[in-house]
Amino acid sequence: MTMSSTMLESAKNLEIFVPVVVVRKVAEEFEGDVPEERASLLSLPGVRQYVSNAYLSLHIGLRQPIVDSNVVRLYGRFFGFSFDGETRRKKWLLELAAALTLPRIFKDYNYAILDLARKVCKKKPLCPECPLVLRCEYPLRRK
Ligand code: SF4
Numbered sequence: 001m002t003m004s005s006t007m008l009e010s011a012k013n014l015e016i017f018v019p020v021v022v023v024r025k026v027a028e029e030f031e032g033d034v035p036e037e038r039a040s041l042l043s044l045p046g047v048r049q050y051v052s053n054a055y056l057s058l059h060i061g062l063r064q065p066i067v068d069s070n071v072v073r074l075y076g077r078f079f080g081f082s083f084d085g086e087t088r089r090k091k092w093l094l095e096l097a098a099a100l101t102l103p104r105i106f107k108d109y110n111y112a113i114l115d116l117a118r119k120v121c122k123k124k125p126l127c128p129e130c131p132l133v134l135r136c137e138y139p140l141r142r143k
Pocket residue numbers: 074077078120121122125126127128130131132133134136137138139
């Protein structure tokens with residue numbers, strides 16, 4: 001697949017441009033198949049740890065932690081550590097997340113933690129509705 005300059009010009013922002021570039025690279029360098037190795041995935045434009053781990057875990061079936069900013073917030077509150085926008089890229093955080101992502105149920109765990117972080121451990125957390133409330137540091141510290 002080749003991309004004309006008209007197509008590139010029509011990609012008005014990064015949100016549109018990145019997927020187009022990824023599709024082109026997959027088509028040209030990987031013969032149309034999305035690669036299944038981390039290094040190759042990370043070579044794709046705009047693909048970083050989160051996307052590569054999500055793809056490897058949920059589509060390829062390899063045990064990988066999936067950590068987005070919501071999950072960092074949940075872990076930070078649960079364990080009682082401070083966090084900011086860079087925390088999700090820290091090696092120690094990824095190691096912690098990897099240890100929590102249990103073998104055999106890693107896919108279910110990843111879906112569950114992403115869901116819980118997004119829907120329950122929101123910016124304004126719904127602690128009384130959370131299944132982790134009895135073990136979580138956050139409500140204890142706020143008493
Ligand atoms: S108890 Fe509250 S702060 Fe802790 S994980 Fe659940 S929603 Fe988040």
